[in-house]
Amino acid sequence: MSLILVTGGVRSGKSRFAEELAEKTSQSVLYVATGEAWDEEMTARIALHQARRPASWGCVEVGGRLTATIASAAGYEVVLIDCLSTWVSNRLMGVPEQELRSEAITREVLRDAQEWLETIKAARQKQTVIAVTSEVGLGGVALSRLGRWFADVLGDVNQMTARQADAVYAVLSGIPWRIKG
Template sequence: MSLILVTGGVRSGKSRFAEELAQQASESVLYVATGEAWDGEMSARIERHRARRPASWGCVEVGGRLDESLPACSGYDVVLVDCLSTWVSNRLMSVSEEEWRSEAITREVLTDAQEWLAAVAAGSSPGQTVIAVTSEVGLGGVAMNRLGRWFADVLGDVNQMAARQADTVYAVLAGIPWRIKG
């Protein structure tokens, strides 16, 4: 099983590029959606992503743990996870303000990411490709509030773990993909 990581800034074109990679690789694609409709804007964003995907693709929505999607992945040539940053965001947004920056919750999220990456590496489907999309937080300034700083710290760690394991990493800037690993 191979892992491709696609990173970039918000609205950089990383999801569209990842979808193109998946479509070029196979018609047998499972889309793992991590977005949750917290408000009307997020609902519209999710709808735009749905409308862009081929109707033939499978789809599974995950909430808490990424490895919840693993049973649905068998039988697909390509698994597209969109996206790790939204998954981390959802995990942290579900925490009360009193628990922000909790060491225990940080460890829990990082452990979940490590377990998912280990399962991807162990892969039950030889030849399967996993494409994971994530936002790059390392190019921006330091967030103005505790939640933003916690998000950047946790996502930065998740991104580094995924990039270390990935066979190929792309950075997408202004819709232009750059292969930076592999």
């Protein structure tokens, strides 16, 4: 099993690069979608990603736990997860305001991410997992409490994933740079 992390800013071209990487690696690809159509703008973004993907790729949508997608991945040579930042965002968006920055919820999200990493490493399948995420460490400090919590949790998830990854790419303005592996 090989784990590749693709990171970059919003609209940096990271998803497109990850899709190209997946397509070059194999025709047997499972796309794990984490986006939810909360509004018209997100519906349009999802449609754009769907239109770009080859029709031959499998697709599974993940709501809560990333490990729930592992069973769906059996039989695929490449699993493309797009993206960890949206997955973290979805996990935190439903938290009531009085529970923002809850240590219990933070631990739960980080535990889910760690379980997912351990599960894919233990699978010992000849499979490539490509995970896309947004880099939050290059911007300013968020103005809202939720935004700061999101940056803290995603930063931890990104670091955990990068440590486990065989290769890490940073995509800037559509240009991928291999920074690990």
